[in-house]
Amino acid sequence: SQKIEQNSEALNIQEGKTATLTCNYTNYSPAYLQWYRQDPGRGPVFLLLIRENEKEKRKERLKVTFDTTLKQSLFHITASQPADSATYLCAPGVGSGSARQLTFGSGTQLTVLP
């Protein structure tokens, strides 16, 4: 069955360092992968999308990579700030059909310590 694994449930890093979050998937051939941020008690918020033919995508302090051979996406936050503390969800997307639902990983809870 399809499986999405995100590294460690919780990640603590020091302010200013780079946070690296991992998303591994099995029994999937996603055409794209999306990353979302979720704050406690709130709905997920879209951050970035990367397609299968893209190796890397950047947006401000965020960078996502997508390795279809390793079946893995890495999500980096550079120069991390306490305000980046949240749970980050990955969601591999199957390309066929716009109505297809997104399946989310269980998330990695990031805490940036001042």
Place this chain on the structure above:
Amino acid sequence: EPEVTQTPSHQVTQMGQEVILRCVPISNHLYFYWYRQILGQKVEFLVSFYNNEISEKSEIFDDQFSVERPDGSNFTLKIRSTKLEDSAMYFCASKDSTNTGELFFGEGSRLTVL
């Protein structure tokens, strides 16, 4: 900026009662979704809806659940006879016509079944 709105933000109900959760998706979006998140667990897909019919549904979405788009703006989730295990945060999301489009989530409706 357009947003998805959900009501109520919190509902407490007795087991066996019917509950209707309401959502107003973003106006030009075509695809609508309900997800739920039990406290401390992952965001789980329930159902997707397009062109006035269900596109996909998960195993969670059994005969006790139904969805409706009664008037072209609201999108509702009904739980006919609530169970204790239905206690969760329910998120509505909508998406435009782009195949890889991001999901826009509402802030959620917290359902507590006593």
